[in-house]
Amino acid sequence: MRKEVKSSVPADNEIILGILNDSKEILNRLYKTYFPMVLQLVLNNNGNEDDAKDVFQESVIVLYNKVKSGNFELNSKLKTFIYSVCRRLWLKRLNAQSRTVRNLEDFSDFIPIEDDMEKHEEKDRQFTLMENALQQLGEPCKTIIEDYYLQNRSMQEISEKFGYTNADNAKTQKYKCLQRLKKIFFQS
Amino acid sequence: MNKDTEITNLIDAYLRGELSPAELAAFQQKRSGDPAVDLQVVEHENLVGHLNEYGNRVRLTSEMNAIHEEIEIEVLKREVKPELPVIYRMWNKYRVSTAIAATVAMIAVFGTLFSTGYFSQAISTNYTQMRRELNSIKRSQNALIKNINGKPVRGPVNPGQFGGTGFALSANGYVVTNYHVIKDADSVYVQNSQGEAFKVRQVYTDPVYDIAILQIIDPDFKLASLPYTFKKSAADVGQSVYTIGFPRDDQVYGEGYVSSRNGFAGDTVAYQVSIPVNPGNSGGPLLDNKGNVVGIINGKQKFADGAAFAIKSNYVLASIDAIPQDSLENKLVLGKRNLLTGLSRQDQIKKLEPYIFMVKVY
Numbered sequence: 012m013r014k015e016v017k018s019s020v021p022a023d024n025e026i027i028l029g030i031l032n033d034s035k036e037i038l039n040r041l042y043k044t045y046f047p048m049v050l051q052l053v054l055n056n057n058g059n060e061d062d063a064k065d066v067f068q069e070s071v072i073v074l075y076n077k078v079k080s081g082n083f084e085l086n087s088k089l090k091t092f093i094y095s096v097c098r099r100l101w102l103k104r105l106n107a108q109s110r111t112v113r114n115l116e117d118f119s120d121f122i123p124i125e126d127d128m129e130k131h132e133e134k135d136r137q138f139t140l141m142e143n144a145l146q147q148l149g150e151p152c153k154t155i156i157e158d159y160y161l162q163n164r165s166m167q168e169i170s171e172k173f174g175y176t177n178a179d180n181a182k183t184q185k186y187k188c189l190q191r192l193k194k195i196f197f198q199s
Numbered sequence: 200m201n202k203d204t205e206i207t208n209l210i211d212a213y214l215r216g217e218l219s220p221a222e223l224a225a226f227q228q229k230r231s232g233d234p235a236v237d238l239q240v241v242e243h244e245n246l247v248g249h250l251n252e253y254g255n256r257v258r259l260t261s262e263m264n265a266i267h268e269e270i271e272i273e274v275l276k277r278e279v280k281p282e283l284p285v286i287y288r289m290w291n292k293y294r295v296s297t298a299i300a301a302t303v304a305m306i307a308v309f310g311t312l313f314s315t316g317y318f319s320q321a322i323s324t325n326y327t328q329m330r331r332e333l334n335s336i337k338r339s340q341n342a343l344i345k346n347i348n349g350k351p352v353r354g355p356v357n358p359g360q361f362g363g364t365g366f367a368l369s370a371n372g373y374v375v376t377n378y379h380v381i382k383d384a385d386s387v388y389v390q391n392s393q394g395e396a397f398k399v400r401q402v403y404t405d406p407v408y409d410i411a412i413l414q415i416i417d418p419d420f421k422l423a424s425l426p427y428t429f430k431k432s433a434a435d436v437g438q439s440v441y442t443i444g445f446p447r448d449d450q451v452y453g454e455g456y457v458s459s460r461n462g463f464a465g466d467t468v469a470y471q472v473s474i475p476v477n478p479g480n481s482g483g484p485l486l487d488n489k490g491n492v493v494g495i496i497n498g499k500q501k502f503a504d505g506a507a508f509a510i511k512s513n514y515v516l517a518s519i520d521a522i523p524q525d526s527l528e529n530k531l532v533l534g535k536r537n538l539l540t541g542l543s544r545q546d547q548i549k550k551l552e553p554y555i556f557m558v559k560v561y
Binding site for chain 2: 035038039042043046047050051054055060064068071072075134137138141142145157159160161163183185186189192193196197
């Protein structure tokens with residue numbers, strides 16, 4: 012193990028609270044605190060900075076899902092958790108690229124995270140499904156669905172944006188779009 | 200709008216919490232009253248849940264990308280992974296391949312050396328000791344002779360495994376030969392030119408000088424007094440010498456000259472002699488013109504012409520002196536008078552004949 016990269020570290024429970032409150036500032040600090048560690052791991056193990064970015068962002072998503080699922084218990088330091096997830100993700104990627112992985116050069120302790128990874132893989136699968144389903148949906152359905160369900164816009168706004176004569180027409184359109192999405196998502 | 204659209208919009212409003220208390224109560228009632236509607240609500244909620252998760256992730260990723268833009272990657276890269284000099288990078292990259300290549304090379308080299316018997320050869324591979332390995336051809340010949348003559352061959356029927364030459368030290372049955380001729384022997388016999396074999400015991404061996412002194416066990420064995428003496432001083436280079444030995448079953452005469460004061464690889468115990476010798480000559484006496492023993496033939500250099508070696512006679516004398524007197528049954532008296540001086544070579548050889556033995560080792 013080589014020297015670790017040090018920086019001022021926010022307290023773990025501060026971060027968890029911030030995640031629950033969707034605090035952008037906490038995300039910022041979390042990102043800037045732990046990204047160098049992951050960059051170091053990936054760069055020293057046959058990766059580049061883009062790989063590091065992907066792996067790290069995925070690990071943050073794992074963390075967010077874990078925290079927001081409610082029954083979150085941190086059995087280790089947050090740093091160790093993130094490192095373990097990234098290490099695991101990177102190993103998987105190296106294997107997928109069928110590069111010979113001998114020993115990863117490690118920079119921190121790590122813990123087994125099988126359960127979290129399993130959950131994450133399931134969520135990841137569903138994310139990809141949804142992404143594909145929305146893609147197949149096409150315009151204008153995709154935007155209507157996104158505007159209504161993701162951006163929480165009112166039907167009034169949406170009907171104006173798309174030039175529907177009244178909100179009821181927009182609602183009918185939304186209904187059709189949703190039925191199609193349901194069909195694509197659950198059938199794929 | 201049809202009924203399904205209405206219900207969907209109702210569920211959306213419910214999920215968003217946009218229903219008034221009265222509408223909510225009506226919705227709840229409708230849901231509990233109609234299982235089809237309830238199923239629709241559950242399905243809808245499920246889909247919206249997946250949609251939300253998708254949306255959250257997309258939002259989180261875009262937020263992170265924004266943060267990522269702020270990071271100065273190049274600075275950070277230098278910090279977490281200092282550039283190593285080229286040589287280190289090459290080493291890091293190729294060290295495993297290098298190790299494998301080196302291992303293969305080593306296995307190849309040592310494997311070849313091992314399989315060609317390099318390790319099992321003695322260090323002085325081009326030095327051979329002149330003892331003779333008696334082969335099966337001779338065995339069959341002996342058997343043949345026995346059959347033709349119809350009389351028993353004296354001595355052991357089984358021919359020896361190895362053979363060499365020895366010569367008498369004294370009239371009462373002491374014989375000297377090379378240590379390497381009789382080493383590892385079960386039993387040793389000497390056979391004179393008449394074909395008479397006598398069992399001998401080992402009186403003294405000196406592996407360093409390659410000298411062995413044997414004694415014929417038969418108490419009645421007696422020779423006439425020795426015609427030769429041992430030369431105490433060193434022989435001169437160029438001096439002409441001769442030897443008689445048993446490279447085969449008959450005595451063979453060979454003549455040559457002392458070609459160097461020292462033996463193989465500068466060995467001071469021996470002379471180098473230019474003389475034709477063959478396996479079986481080992482232990483034979485090396486005599487000068489006057490009939491003095493100047494050495495004992497013990498080996499020759501492989502791949503070199505006329506480079507034989509003989510132990511210097513003064514080491515033989517030293518060995519005799521080193522024998523504990525208690526271990527001798529009879530006194531060992533060397534010949535004091537030289538009866539060969541002045542004789543022609545043929546007469547010398549005739550006189551020498553009974554004193555030179557074939558040594559057979561079993």
